[in-house]
Amino acid sequence: MARSTWRGLIVLGLLALSWFLASTVVMADDVSRSIAPPTSTTRHSKFHILDGPFESGREVTRACLTCHTEAANQVRRSVHWTWEYKSADSDEKKGKLHLLNTFCGTVSTNMSLCTSCHVGYGWQEPGNDSVVDEQVDCLVCHEQTRKYKKYNYGSAVLKYKDRVLKKPDFPSMAHSVTRPTRWNCGFCHFYGGSGDGAKHGDLDSSLFDPNHQLDVHMDAAGLNFDCVTCHTANDHAITGSRYDMKAQDPIGVDRPGHTDATRSSCASCHGNAPHGDKKINDHTDRVACQTCHIPRMARGGVGTMVFWDWRTAGKRAGDLEPPEAFEREGHTSKMMHTKYSDSHGTSWWAENLVPKFAWFDGRIRYLDIKQTVDGSELVRINRILGTPGNPAARIWPFKNTLAMMPYDPVNKIMIANHLIRNAPEDKEAFEASFDWRRSAAVGMKAKGLPFSGEVAFVEAVMSFPLTHMVAPKGEALSCLECHRDGGRLEGLEGVYLPGRKNFPLLYAIGIGAVVVTLIGIFIHAAIRGLMAWGRH
Amino acid sequence: MEENRQLLFSRYERFWHWSQALLIIALMVTGFHVTGLLQWLDYKLAAQWHRYFAWSLICLWTFTIFWHLITGEWRQYIPSTEKMLEVIYYYSKGIFDPNLQHPFKVTRRLKHNPLQRLTYLVLSVVISPMLWISGLLFFYYNEWDQLGIPNLWLSGVAAVHVAMAFAMVCFFCLHVYMVFLGKPATAQLKAMLTGYRVEDIRLDADREYTVMLVEDDSDFARMIQEWFETNGVNETDRILPVRVTMVCIETLHEAVKYLNNKSVDLILLDLDLPDSRGVETLRSVMSVIRDEPVLVLTGEEDENLQSMIIREGAQEFLIKENLDRHHLLRKGRFAMERQWFLRQ
Numbered sequence: 001m002a003r004s005t006w007r008g009l010i011v012l013g014l015l016a017l018s019w020f021l022a023s024t025v026v027m028a029d030d031v032s033r034s035i036a037p038p039t040s041t042t043r044h045s046k047f048h049i050l051d052g053p054f055e056s057g058r059e060v061t062r063a064c065l066t067c068h069t070e071a072a073n074q075v076r077r078s079v080h081w082t083w084e085y086k087s088a089d090s091d092e093k094k095g096k097l098h099l100l101n102t103f104c105g106t107v108s109t110n111m112s113l114c115t116s117c118h119v120g121y122g123w124q125e126p127g128n129d130s131v132v133d134e135q136v137d138c139l140v141c142h143e144q145t146r147k148y149k150k151y152n153y154g155s156a157v158l159k160y161k162d163r164v165l166k167k168p169d170f171p172s173m174a175h176s177v178t179r180p181t182r183w184n185c186g187f188c189h190f191y192g193g194s195g196d197g198a199k200h201g202d203l204d205s206s207l208f209d210p211n212h213q214l215d216v217h218m219d220a221a222g223l224n225f226d227c228v229t230c231h232t233a234n235d236h237a238i239t240g241s242r243y244d245m246k247a248q249d250p251i252g253v254d255r256p257g258h259t260d261a262t263r264s265s266c267a268s269c270h271g272n273a274p275h276g277d278k279k280i281n282d283h284t285d286r287v288a289c290q291t292c293h294i295p296r297m298a299r300g301g302v303g304t305m306v307f308w309d310w311r312t313a314g315k316r317a318g319d320l321e322p323p324e325a326f327e328r329e330g331h332t333s334k335m336m337h338t339k340y341s342d343s344h345g346t347s348w349w350a351e352n353l354v355p356k357f358a359w360f361d362g363r364i365r366y367l368d369i370k371q372t373v374d375g376s377e378l379v380r381i382n383r384i385l386g387t388p389g390n391p392a393a394r395i396w397p398f399k400n401t402l403a404m405m406p407y408d409p410v411n412k413i414m415i416a417n418h419l420i421r422n423a424p425e426d427k428e429a430f431e432a433s434f435d436w437r438r439s440a441a442v443g444m445k446a447k448g449l450p451f452s453g454e455v456a457f458v459e460a461v462m463s464f465p466l467t468h469m470v471a472p473k474g475e476a477l478s479c480l481e482c483h484r485d486g487g488r489l490e491g492l493e494g495v496y497l498p499g500r501k502n503f504p505l506l507y508a509i510g511i512g513a514v515v516v517t518l519i520g521i522f523i524h525a526a527i528r529g530l531m532a533w534g535r536h
Numbered sequence: 537m538e539e540n541r542q543l544l545f546s547r548y549e550r551f552w553h554w555s556q557a558l559l560i561i562a563l564m565v566t567g568f569h570v571t572g573l574l575q576w577l578d579y580k581l582a583a584q585w586h587r588y589f590a591w592s593l594i595c596l597w598t599f600t601i602f603w604h605l606i607t608g609e610w611r612q613y614i615p616s617t618e619k620m621l622e623v624i625y626y627y628s629k630g631i632f633d634p635n636l637q638h639p640f641k642v643t644r645r646l647k648h649n650p651l652q653r654l655t656y657l658v659l660s661v662v663i664s665p666m667l668w669i670s671g672l673l674f675f676y677y678n679e680w681d682q683l684g685i686p687n688l689w690l691s692g693v694a695a696v697h698v699a700m701a702f703a704m705v706c707f708f709c710l711h712v713y714m715v716f717l718g719k720p721a722t723a724q725l726k727a728m729l730t731g732y733r734v735e736d737i738r739l740d741a742d743r744e745y746t747v748m749l750v751e752d753d754s755d756f757a758r759m760i761q762e763w764f765e766t767n768g769v770n771e772t773d774r775i776l777p778v779r780v781t782m783v784c785i786e787t788l789h790e791a792v793k794y795l796n797n798k799s800v801d802l803i804l805l806d807l808d809l810p811d812s813r814g815v816e817t818l819r820s821v822m823s824v825i826r827d828e829p830v831l832v833l834t835g836e837e838d839e840n841l842q843s844m845i846i847r848e849g850a851q852e853f854l855i856k857e858n859l860d861r862h863h864l865l866r867k868g869r870f871a872m873e874r875q876w877f878l879r880q
Contacts, residue, residue, distance in 0.1 A: 009548075011599075277584065478580065479580045480578075483570075485572065496691040496694060498571060506702075509702075513702055514705050514706055517709045
């Protein structure tokens with residue numbers, strides 16, 4: 001008996017031990033730390049055709065195209081050129097050219113400045129046949145001197161009337177070209193929406209040279225990823241656009257030739273079960289990687305804009321009262337700093353913000369500028385689509401940018417404002433006239449929209465999915481950030497989240513039953529004690 | 537001191553019981569962290585260990601179910617109504633009387649009183665399986681599709697788990713309290729720790745015992761009464777380990793009347809009474825008592841009578857002439873102890 005019992009105990013112990021080991025073993029970190037950019041067989045500094053002299057960017061492009069014969073054609077079909085995107089799942093036309101935003105409102109009525117981020121020399125509407133290949137700007141994405149700069153209408157040469165004020169050193173830039181680096185992409189993408197960090201919350205100049213703490217992948221002393229390490233491209237079409245997002249990547253690890261040939265998802269390197277703990281992996285079918293691994297936005301020391309108040313524009317004095325919306329968004333004015341300019345009004349900026357969370361299946365619907373808006377309601381410039389039941393949807397973090405934007409209270413439509421001068425002579429732009437009626441009239445006319453002559457302001461919000469500035473794994477959210485009452489996902493419907501007070505009635509009954517049991521025990525024990533004492 | 541060490545719980549049972557107890561306590565503590573009702577530990581740690589403990593308990597249970605099947609110990613959990621009412625009466629009333637013993641005497645073969653059987657049965661066929669099933673469903677939530685489990689309502693599964701967990705907490709509280717309901721209070725705890733139940737067959741020192749003397753010779757009766765009542769006055773002269781009250785009765789008629797209403801612990805019976813003689817007296821008494829031990833006092837050395845006395849169910853006969861105090865009290869004590877044993 002004793003012997004068999006001991007044998008049983010040993011087997012039991014071994015079993016328990018094996019369970020324990022199996023469940024705690026941490027999978028080896030399968031992301032190698034030695035990912036180097038591919039080396040090229042070509043050194044452009046040895047090409048004499050790039051020696052110049054070049055009078056304009058177009059001449060540089062002409063030289064590029066002598067070898068890269070298809071490049072310009074490819075670029076002209078890409079979103080970087082067309083600024084127009086047609087979704088596969090709807091007729092909606094997206095892209096900068098068409099959409100409203102919570103910053104300057106519209107791109108298309110402010111083209112002179114906005115096109116300084118266009119990959120071309122001189123803006124032409126898409127479909128314009130007069131566009132020639134050499135209008136494509138190769139240098140902006142490929143040169144590595146970091147001195148290349150673009151001016152109005154995408155020009156690389158700064159002119160006043162016909163006088164050349166600034167001309168870049170084209171030959172040295174042409175000789176420096178490589179695959180695009182962070183400096184090329186960041187030159188535009190880190191400064192969108194009016195300045196450094198304004199737009200996205202997870203893209204700003206701190207990512208030019210980030211440390212491990214800020215971004216584990218782009219860490220300059222570590223993996224040192226470029227943007228295109230993940231945003232892979234075929235034929236100059238960059239993958240991973242916000243207009244064509246996938247909230248999940250069911251394909252998992254990307255194997256060239258076998259999968260979708262993009263690494264613009266976490267799963268394309270890490271797979272869909274990247275954690276050592278099964279239960280944490282069980283989250284990946286509902287929770288986006290970003291939700292836990294981007295604990296806060298604007299973590300690099302550069303603030304992101306959270307509120308743009310156009311009401312104060314032109315008034316030479318900023319309204320420094322924090323807007324009521326901050327309370328709803330969970331912001332406090334202590335986290336903020338403000339900027340004011342006559343032509344742009346007041347903006348509020350903050351760092352290290354907790355994101356907002358929503359179910360997201362990859363689809364974002366945008367407000368059509370022709371749609372009527374009710375001035376008493378918050379205007380959603382874009383809507384994040386996704387329902388908890390949709391297997392393609394994930395809980396995803398967002399940055400919300402709020403704005404008090406101009407709208408036409410009579411026609412009840414948003415105003416496409418003409419803010420930026422087309423040319424020095426342009427007196428109608430808001431930055432010249434400081435008159436909403438004049439600038440709005442021009443903007444609305446350009447858009448072919450009716451304008452009553454009245455301008456009022458309406459609160460608007462626009463959401464940007466967060467996916468950059470991935471923190472080291474030790475900084476990923478702890479369970480309690482969500483698994484408690486009042487946690488980050490408070491109010492998010494359609495998910496059973498242990499740790500919230502999910503069954504208040506059941507808890508009350510359960511605790512009541514335990515308390516009644518204990519009282520019963522106490523009374524019973526007391527009577528026993530009294531009776532025994534009474535006998536003595 | 538005479539003791540009887542009786543093995544109640546084998547080594548495996550004790551290992552099972554105590555490791556299960558620790559695992560259940562750990563599961564309760566970590567589990568209520570997962571629900572958010574406790575917040576002393578880190579959530580991830582609590583959730584992780586809740587799973588490790590659960591798997592360990594599943595291992596333990598697999599072995600234990602196997603053990604119960606091969607040893608036949610599973611029969612301990614078959615519901616029984618034997619002495620059910622007595623046990624209920626005992627827990628609700630008799631337990632407060634320090635003189636009363638538990639009506640159910642635990643043995644190796646019958647470890648559980650009928651209430652325990654019922655409780656443990658409910659625990660092992662309702663509460664535990666529901667905890668396991670809901671817990672495993674919750675653990676394998678992401679695999680429901682692959683496992684062919686219909687799409688249940690996850691928060692419903694969780695609610696069942698939490699409800700059963702509360703039931704388990706209530707059981708746990710009651711169980712811990714009832715461990716100390718033995719007489720003495722730590723007896724059951726000791727048994728579960730050592731495996732042995734120390735049966736103290738010296739009789740219950742806390743109780744007052746009633747000895748009935750049926751004797752018409754008042755001098756003799758007074759002498760016997762004195763013998764019993766001086767027992768223990770002097771600590772060195774303590775033959776009976778208990779306090780004794782004497783009930784002295786002179787006729788069979790009165791004795792029968794008394795015994796019809798009340799029970800006593802020992803009957804000292806003289807066969808020759810004014811209203812009855814010989815074996816008939818014993819027969820009359822035996823017909824009204826339940827199982828009280830009877831010592832017959834007789835003046836005659838009659839072997840035939842003596843064997844008849846034993847046959848009729850008396851424990852022993854004592855010759856009055858040979859009687860001394862020490863002898864009588866020892867015989868009285870053994871008779872009561874023997875009777876206690878026979879009751880088992």
